[in-house]
Amino acid sequence: xxxxxxxxxxxxxxxxxxxxxxxxxxxxxxxxxxxxxxxxxxxxxxxxxxxxxxxxxxxxxxxxxxxxxxxxxxxxxxxxxxxxxxxxxxxxxxxxxxxxxxxxxxxxxxxxxxxxxxxxxxxxxxxxxxxxxxxxxxxxxxxxxxxxxxxxxxxxxxxxx
Amino acid sequence: xxxxxxxxxxxxxxxxxxxxxxxxxxxxxxxxxxxxxxxxxxxxxxxxxxxxxxxxxxxxxxxxxxxxxxxxxxxxxxxxxxxxxxxxxxxxxxxxxxxxxxxxxxxxxxxxxxxxxxxxxxxxxxxxxxxxxxxxxxxxxxxxxxxxxxxxxxxxxxxxxxxxxxxxxxxxxxxxxxxxxxxxxxxxxxxxxxxxxxxxxxxxxxxxxxxxxxxxxxxxxxxxxxxxxxxxxxxxxxxxxxxxxxxxxxxxxxxxxxxxxxxxxxxxxxxxxxxxxxxxxxxxxxxxxxxxxxxxxxxxxxxxxxxxxxxxxxxxxxxxxxxxxxxxxxxxxxxxxxxxxxxxxxxxxxxxxxxxxxxxxxxxxxxxxxxxxxxxxxxxxxxxxxxxxxxxxxxxxxxxxxxxxxxxxxxxxxxxxxxxxxxxxxxxxxxxxxxxxxxxxxxxxxxxxxxxxxxxxxxxxxxxxxxxxxxxxxxxxxxxxxxxxxxxxxxxxxxxxxxxxxxxxxxx
Numbered sequence: 043x044x045x046x047x048x049x050x051x052x053x054x055x056x057x058x059x060x061x062x063x064x065x066x067x068x069x070x071x072x073x074x075x076x077x078x079x080x081x082x083x084x085x086x087x088x089x090x091x092x093x094x095x096x097x098x099x100x101x102x103x104x105x106x107x108x109x110x111x112x113x114x115x116x117x118x119x120x121x122x123x124x125x126x127x128x129x130x131x132x133x134x135x136x137x138x139x140x141x142x143x144x145x146x147x148x149x150x151x152x153x154x155x156x157x158x159x160x161x162x163x164x165x166x167x168x169x170x171x172x173x174x175x176x177x178x179x180x181x182x183x184x185x186x187x188x189x190x191x192x193x194x195x196x197x198x199x200x201x202x203x
Numbered sequence: 204x205x206x207x208x209x210x211x212x213x214x215x216x217x218x219x220x221x222x223x224x225x226x227x228x229x230x231x232x233x234x235x236x237x238x239x240x241x242x243x244x245x246x247x248x249x250x251x252x253x254x255x256x257x258x259x260x261x262x263x264x265x266x267x268x269x270x271x272x273x274x275x276x277x278x279x280x281x282x283x284x285x286x287x288x289x290x291x292x293x294x295x296x297x298x299x300x301x302x303x304x305x306x307x308x309x310x311x312x313x314x315x316x317x318x319x320x321x322x323x324x325x326x327x328x329x330x331x332x333x334x335x336x337x338x339x340x341x342x343x344x345x346x347x348x349x350x351x352x353x354x355x356x357x358x359x360x361x362x363x364x365x366x367x368x369x370x371x372x373x374x375x376x377x378x379x380x381x382x383x384x385x386x387x388x389x390x391x392x393x394x395x396x397x398x399x400x401x402x403x404x405x406x407x408x409x410x411x412x413x414x415x416x417x418x419x420x421x422x423x424x425x426x427x428x429x430x431x432x433x434x435x436x437x438x439x440x441x442x443x444x445x446x447x448x449x450x451x452x453x454x455x456x457x458x459x460x461x462x463x464x465x466x467x468x469x470x471x472x473x474x475x476x477x478x479x480x481x482x483x484x485x486x487x488x489x490x491x492x493x494x495x496x497x498x499x500x501x502x503x504x505x506x507x508x509x510x511x512x513x514x515x516x517x518x519x520x521x522x523x524x525x526x527x528x529x530x531x532x533x534x535x536x537x538x539x540x541x542x543x544x545x546x547x548x549x550x551x552x553x554x555x556x557x558x559x560x561x562x563x564x565x566x567x568x569x570x571x572x573x574x575x576x577x578x579x580x581x582x583x584x585x586x587x588x589x590x591x592x593x594x595x596x597x598x599x600x601x602x603x604x605x606x607x608x609x610x611x612x613x614x615x616x617x618x619x620x621x622x623x624x625x626x627x628x629x630x631x632x633x634x635x636x637x638x639x640x641x642x643x644x645x646x647x648x649x650x651x652x653x654x655x656x657x658x659x660x661x662x663x664x665x666x667x668x669x670x671x672x673x674x675x676x677x678x679x680x681x682x683x684x685x686x687x688x689x690x691x692x693x694x695x696x697x698x699x700x701x702x703x704x705x706x707x708x709x710x711x
Contacts, residue, residue, distance in 0.1 A: 064495065065457070067477030072419075072458055093477075106479040106636075107460035109419055125381030126576055129626070130539035130614045131567065163463055163630070164379055165420050166387040167213050168612070169242035169537065169544025178422045182216035 051078050053085050057092035067093060067103055071110055080111040116151040116158035118196045121175040124161045127168035132185070136172050137161075139186045144193070156197050204274065205251040206233035208262075209306065211391040212423045213384070214238050218263055219246040225267035237392025239306030240546025241293055249288055250274060258285040293562055298524060299548045300512045300532050301505060305392035311430045313438055316395040322440055324514030328403045329448045333363055336407035340510065342518035344530030348385075349375055349466075349503030350578065350607040350683075352529075352596045355510075358500060361490035362408040365498035370410035372401050372452075373475065373494055373501045376417040376424075377459050377466040380579025382610030385534035386504035388546055390417075390424040393508075394431040395440075398454060400507035402441060403514055404500055405452040413454045414494070416471050419461055428456050463634040467682050468501040470636055481636045482682045503608070505534055524550040529595035539576075539612035540566045556590040559613060570615040574623075574699065578607025580630055581687035583694035584620060603690065620699035625653045627691040635684055642685025645676040649692065656703050666703075669696070 056073045060066035070089065074081050081104055090097045104110045122128075122137055144152055144159055151158045167173040170182035174189065181192060208214070208223045226233045226248075238245060244260035248270065257278055259270050266283060273281035285291055299305075308315035316322070328336050341356030362370060374397065378386040389397055401413045417425055432454055435441045443451045457475055459465050465474045469483035472494050493499025509531065513521045521531045529551035535558055537544045542564040555575060559565075566572055574584040583604040585592075592598050599606045614623075628649035635642045652669045656662050673689035680686040696703065 065475050065477040068460060068474065069457065072460070099478075102479050103477070107462050109460035126580060126623070126626070127382045127539040127612045129623070130612055130618065162420060162461070163634070164381045164383075165212070166378060166384040167216050168382045168384055168539065168610070169541065170213055170217060170245070171539065173216065175420070180212050180216040180423075182213060 051082060051085055053077070053088060054092075057088060061092045067095070067100070068107075071104060071107075075110060080114055083112060117156050118177055119158050119160060119175075120193070120196075121160045121162040121165075123163070123165050123167075123171070123173040123175075125164040125168075127164075128171040128173055131171035131183075133172040136174075136184065136186060136189060140189060143190065154197075157193065204231070206231050207236045207249040207251075207256070207308075208233045208246060209238040209392075210235040210310075210423070211238040212387060212421070213242045214245040214247070215423065217245050217261065221264040222246050222248060222262050222267060225264035229267060229271055231271065234309055236308055237306050237310040238388065239288070239294060240302060240388050240392075241291065241543075242545040243543040244285065244291075247285075247288075250278075252278070254278075254287060256288045258288040258291070259283040260285060293543060293545070293547075297548050298532055298550050300521070300524075301389065301396070301508050301534060302393070302546060302548045303512075304396065305388060305546075310392050310394055311427055311434060313395070313434050316393075320515060321395050321511075322399055324511040325399050325402055325440065326446070328406050328514050329446060329450065331406075333407050333409055336403060336514070337363055339513060339518045340407070343509075343513045343521040344518075344525070344528070345506065345509055345513065345521065346529070346596070347503055348505035348509070348534070348608065349468075350380075350605070352606075355502060355506055358490055358502070359404070359408055361488065362410070362498045362500050365491060367498050369412070369495075369497045370408055371494045371497055371499040372404045372408070372410045372413035372507075373468075373472065373499055374401055374413065374415040374507055375466065375468060375471055375501055375503050376415050376421075377471060378421075378504070378608070379418060379463040379466045380581075380608050380610050382538040382576065382612035383536050383579060383608045384538070385536050385546060385609060387421055387424055389504050389508050390421070391427055394424075394428050395435065396508045396511045397428075397504055398431060398435050398441065400510035401454060402445070402452045403510050404502070404507060406450055408498070408500055410498075410500065411451045411453060413452060414475055415454070415456045416459060416465070416475055417456050418459045418465075425456060425458065432456065462636075463630075464636045464684055467684060469682070471501065472499065479636070481638050482684075484681060505608075526550070526552040526593070526595050527597055529597070533594060533606070534609050535594065536608075536610045537563050537613075538610060540568055540572075540615045541613045542567050551595040552593045554591050554593050555585065555611070558594070558611060559590070563613065566613060566615045568615045568617075570617065572613055573616040573618050574614045574620060576612045576614070576623075576691065577610070578605040579610050580627060581605075581683060581690055582607055582610075583690045584614075584623065584698065585694070586698040603694070605687075605690070619702055620695040621653065621657050621702040624692045624695035624703075625650060625657075627688055627695075628653060631684060631688040639679070639681040639685060641676045641679035642681070642688070645672055645680075645685060646688060648672055649676075649688070653692075653703075657705075659704075662704070666696070 060070035247260035470480040631646035
């Protein structure tokens, strides 16, 4: 596999940190994603070597879990809860509204790079549905107007910066 | 005057942070407590006064100046005044054991926990043998609260009886069922109780290492648990030579990565080992060959939390709650389209109707209730004729339903139950681990067959086919994911057939 130095992120310090941890692959992948924003294909060989796994095994784990991204994502991740409690409070129409106003489907990123839209199944906020998570913050009782307000807010902050 | 404003996920999601900032701006530094689980009142501002803890809610930052003014004169004059918090009937009518401390103080304050009887159970446990602890758990009648309701004491006995240099305690905190937040509330409002329960479990079976497998959708719980573990370690309630006893127990939080199936215990163990979350065939039981092939206790958050009160107050106190073989209390989570949603801890035996009508006060939308799903996405949809069923494991099993983890999701009369049945299959498509064919392929075919039924393509034959497919999934799947996905589907077919045929809302 050819991996030019320019597109190979250096994750050796993370591999060193987790290689002796029992069951350390998931914590390592979380750490890589926290640092790089996603888990690029180019780091798979060094993970495999460091943890004494095959590349297929590492790839298998990355692809099994919804959390791990193999491509760059937007500056903000917006997750809409699709589970039953949120459905009972109108999340199906919220989903449609979000896709329409952002002009993207799930797992896609807006053209300005500000937002990646994702589905999520339950944020544990089921008594005050519908729920939306933006990065690490959960928002309750999100109707269409509230959604637009939250989106405008994160986009505004991006512009200010 | 002392002010309290919660920092749990739901309170934060409703604006608790801006309320806290408004209080600070006014010179009133609030204690950031956990939530009491009365989510329809969040953000619930509590104030310690001569009258005890009084509440205002739901509060926004704009209300803060007005409340501060009212407190100087007559608190009850404010329109958000709720009176003494302990006298709010939603709370005062509950039988709180696991949630007795929830919302009282700062959840990660060790002094607060100890003042409220924390670590007394652990101190008792340190004076017992492993067998004596296991006997207490057996006598309490505690059954696993994750959904399967297996007697906790029997599981512990199996692990205790195994000879092994290394054993593990694993807490299943992958609370993925929609309509559930009981585990989250424990971890965010009273995390030491879980830590204490796990430590006691370690002492009981001879395990020195514990893991909390926490879903990544719970960032607030993650942060609070890590703070609590650090402080417990520092105060020597964890670590080596616990309280001078010579006993050891280490504890670590591990994050999941967004896979519902990892709430299934064997899939969870695979994930903890750093692998794909593929379900294992049983036997061997995890109690005998669990994490890294070693004897392992896998229990839900609520099961382990209950251990603290059982060891503190004695097995008999716990055993005295409940009905039949369902002993102790049930953490009911009232969610979905409901006016007053939240956490209701009661002895087993309350009816679904009492919960939804008396506590919940009907739907949030104000429309009639159409269906209630109990026990998460794998639980049946119950029509009104079944709402008088008492909430205990056996009574629910008798109507082909399950209590599961105690989540209740209410749907009003706008719900399309054919769409919900389709969603149950679709969810199984997305979340199946893929190991067994009935679950992996059956769910894909299930979506297609439901679509054909709704589109009236050879409907009668496709209905026969759907039932046949449900039989295959129920009988042939390796775990509850494929095995129970038919429950919501079949209940929708049985009770809400008109939604599949487009013949209006004449429920049968």
